[in-house]
Amino acid sequence: MSEPGLDRFSLDGRVALVTGASRGIGEAIAVELAAAGASVAALARSEDDLDATVERIESAGGEAIACPADVTDEEEVTVAFDAAEALGPVDVLVNDAGTNPFFGDARDLDIETWERILSVNLTGAFRCAAAFGRRVGEREGTGAVVNVASVGGVVGLPYQTPYVASKHAMVGMTRTLAVEWAPEIRVNALAPGYVETAFTAGVRENDSIYEDLLDEIPQDRFADPEEVAGAAVYLASDAASYTTGEVHVVDGGYAAH
Numbered sequence: 001m002s003e004p005g006l007d008r009f010s011l012d013g014r015v016a017l018v019t020g021a022s023r024g025i026g027e028a029i030a031v032e033l034a035a036a037g038a039s040v041a042a043l044a045r046s047e048d049d050l051d052a053t054v055e056r057i058e059s060a061g062g063e064a065i066a067c068p069a070d071v072t073d074e075e076e077v078t079v080a081f082d083a084a085e086a087l088g089p090v091d092v093l094v095n096d097a098g099t100n101p102f103f104g105d106a107r108d109l110d111i112e113t114w115e116r117i118l119s120v121n122l123t124g125a126f127r128c129a130a131a132f133g134r135r136v137g138e139r140e141g142t143g144a145v146v147n148v149a150s151v152g153g154v155v156g157l158p159y160q161t162p163y164v165a166s167k168h169a170m171v172g173m174t175r176t177l178a179v180e181w182a183p184e185i186r187v188n189a190l191a192p193g194y195v196e197t198a199f200t201a202g203v204r205e206n207d208s209i210y211e212d213l214l215d216e217i218p219q220d221r222f223a224d225p226e227e228v229a230g231a232a233v234y235l236a237s238d239a240a241s242y243t244t245g246e247v248h249v250v251d252g253g254y255a256a257h
């Protein structure tokens with residue numbers, strides 16, 4: 001049992017691999033984990049944007065490296081995990097990489113788009129979780145996974161069927177891996193509501209959709225990415241040492257009614 005205080009939230013000496021770290025919520029999580037003391041391996045496809053995340057962390061006194069990869073590519077993910085280990089064994093995996101190119105009636109959805117969304121949001125996250133789980137197992141270590149799901153992983157969101165299906169499946173994967181990998185690896189999901197990133201630019205630019213959404217959010221606004229990132233630090237840290245298989249919703253009250 002440790003002393004009361006903020007030390008249990010510290011990630012000093014930990015290594016965290018964050019997918020989707022080139023912008024938006026993943027970038028904010030990478031920066032926040034580094035501020036809490038973790039060395040960060042930043043993974044996404046855009047090398048220039050990853051370099052910017054690394055620079056942000058380093059200029060604040062943290063340690064980070066860029067590990068460019070596409071989460072849909074097994075070989076690239078393996079190379080990225082190997083590269084991340086230059087920082088030390090990876091203790092924390094944040095699965096943030098995601099995509100949502102479809103907004104419309106499910107009857108107009110083509111199967112290629114459905115499969116693309118699931119291959120990034122679900123299979124990509126599983127690929128990284130499995131790589132992480134194998135490596136932690138091989139070294140007989142411990143670790144924590146934070147899967148960035150969505151409020152769309154706990155409630156339905158009209159016109160976003162493949163995205164919501166991928167995030168509900170991610171929640172199922174989270175709960176199952178939590179049971180399977182306990183007690184060595186804790187696995188939790190973080191479920192943001194609507195956040196101001198490139199991801200939601202389309203809905204924010206459409207006045208009527210935007211107003212309708214704000215009517216559904218008790219806090220009457222979208223979140224800043226930083227407002228989501230603190231919960232990832234908590235779930236990755238020893239402050240959450242008895243928390244596994246949980247879905248931590250950060251949504252301004254959206255799913256509360």
Ligand SMILES: NC(=O)c1ccc[n+]([C@@H]2O[C@H](COP(=O)([O-])OP(=O)(O)OC[C@H]3O[C@@H](n4cnc5c(N)ncnc54)[C@H](OP(=O)(O)O)[C@@H]3O)[C@@H](O)[C@H]2O)c1
Pocket residue numbers: 019020021022023024025026043044045046047049069070071072095096097098099120124148149150151191192193194195196197198199200
């Ligand atoms: N914004 C919201 O309102 C909201 C709400 C709930 C949940 N979320 C979830 O939060 C996560 C991040 O969303 P965001 O809003 O920050 O979106 P974003 O700004 O579009 O960022 C998405 C991130 O995922 C990376 N990515 C996409 N496809 C990838 C692939 N195939 N391989 C590797 N990286 C890939 C992108 O980097 P590259 O393009 O450089 O690869 C980028 O870093 C997603 O999982 C999303 O579902 C978002």
